[in-house]
Amino acid sequence: MTSFPLQVDRVRDRRLPLQRRLHALRECTLHCAPYGFRATWHHLVVFARIPRRLEDDPDALVRAAEELQRARDVIVPRAMEYAERRRREKAAGVRVPRTRPLWNSWGGSGIAYCPDLEHHPTRPLAEVVQDVLDRHAAGISVATHCLACGIERPRPERACPTCGVHPAGPAAGWCGPSTAERWWRTWHRDLRA
Numbered sequence: 001m002t003s004f005p006l007q008v009d010r011v012r013d014r015r016l017p018l019q020r021r022l023h024a025l026r027e028c029t030l031h032c033a034p035y036g037f038r039a040t041w042h043h044l045v046v047f048a049r050i051p052r053r054l055e056d057d058p059d060a061l062v063r064a065a066e067e068l069q070r071a072r073d074v075i076v077p078r079a080m081e082y083a084e085r086r087r088r089e090k091a092a093g094v095r096v097p098r099t100r101p102l103w104n105s106w107g108g109s110g111i112a113y114c115p116d117l118e119h120h121p122t123r124p125l126a127e128v129v130q131d132v133l134d135r136h137a138a139g140i141s142v143a144t145h146c147l148a149c150g151i152e153r154p155r156p157e158r159a160c161p162t163c164g165v166h167p168a169g170p171a172a173g174w175c176g177p178s179t180a181e182r183w184w185r186t187w188h189r190d191l192r193a
């Protein structure tokens, strides 16, 4: 059983070794990664100030898990509401969904995918997720606007120059300059180099 709530409990469990708690946070991020796994992880490291030596601030892991939890708390009720609406639509003979659910993608990465792992919104994750889902529900098109920060897109086929969210989601393909080295630093929480 590797559900999100179970993994959050492990992150919080102070009796566990710090490396196990870090890996539980990784599992949480695999379940809930609105920017895609790497950019979401980068956000957590920066936002929760996860230190290179976990012993220096073990509570940073809990802050990161709570940051993810708040975003998931925005997504789950929307997903349940959508599933219920689809159930009613199907019963009424509507076979093709009227709207495409953004969370139906790996880790929810279709919500606000950021191909460049270091270029993502800097606000709390839950706020960004809420804004994207609200703008999507209001019928604002990704072809003309960035659903994450609200600006009008100068280049509809590119990642948003302001916040880094790509309108094509995980299908965008491009993943930023020299990703391997930057990912290595991000994973090891070595961001001040």
Ligand SMILES: [Zn+2]
Pocket: 146, 147, 148, 149, 150, 151, 160, 161, 162, 163, 164, 165
């Ligand atoms: Zn944007």
